[in-house]
Amino acid sequence: MNSVSLPLTEQVVRSLKVGDPVALNGVMVTGRDTVHKWLVDTFIKKVRQPQGDDLEVFEAIKPILNDGVIYHCGPVVAGLDTRDYRFVAAGPTTSIREEPYQGDVMRHLAVRGVIGKGGMGPKTLAACQEVGGVYLHAIGGAASLIAQTVTRVLGVYKLDFGVPEAMWVIEVKDFPAVVTMDAHGGSLHAVIEQKSKAVLDELLAIP
Numbered sequence: 001m002n003s004v005s006l007p008l009t010e011q012v013v014r015s016l017k018v019g020d021p022v023a024l025n026g027v028m029v030t031g032r033d034t035v036h037k038w039l040v041d042t043f044i045k046k047v048r049q050p051q052g053d054d055l056e057v058f059e060a061i062k063p064i065l066n067d068g069v070i071y072h073c074g075p076v077v078a079g080l081d082t083r084d085y086r087f088v089a090a091g092p093t094t095s096i097r098e099e100p101y102q103g104d105v106m107r108h109l110a111v112r113g114v115i116g117k118g119g120m121g122p123k124t125l126a127a128c129q130e131v132g133g134v135y136l137h138a139i140g141g142a143a144s145l146i147a148q149t150v151t152r153v154l155g156v157y158k159l160d161f162g163v164p165e166a167m168w169v170i171e172v173k174d175f176p177a178v179v180t181m182d183a184h185g186g187s188l189h190a191v192i193e194q195k196s197k198a199v200l201d202e203l204l205a206i207p
Helices: 012-013 033-044 054-065 096-109 122-131 143-147 188-206
Strands: 002-005 021-030 069-071 076-078 086-089 113-116 134-138 148-158 167-181
Touching: 021 054, 033 054, 033 096, 054 148, 054 167, 086 143, 086 148, 096 113, 096 122, 122 134, 122 167
Parallel strands: 002 021, 021 069, 069 113, 113 134
Antiparallel strands: 021 167, 076 086, 134 167, 148 167
């Protein structure tokens, strides 16, 4: 398993290939549907005006996301009352929901890594090739195990979105994942989809 330090460099990203197991070490940020839509609508396509602390939060997260990693995760977090935050569960959520937004976010904010489960589509794959990025598949059903790799919660932004949808800035040690979409146009998900379709076509052709 390759030990990979965060933030990522383009050189490291382009050295990774589909199928490579990695152990991530460093700082990443969680972000799901609400965060991606907020970023795209407010700061990329600009179809809504910044409101409240939007600009302040955007300026704070830009350096974290630059060469950084977004984790599609809706964590279970203890210590909400005391702000002594601790991740209890940190499993990946289904990534394809972010397909309309992910490529734009990667290009605009120079994001180099995306973690989730289930894979993503051609828009995200194209962005991986353009910016030098990877999609990393985390283990579904291992939420408590993954939470043990979170050594510290460094902060949280947009908690008003709700705990699962907020941006949690976390430090991880030996976070396990597998490269399933790389910067060279490789996508394990596309291969599986093609093979599955071929099998289905064969079955449908049987009289």
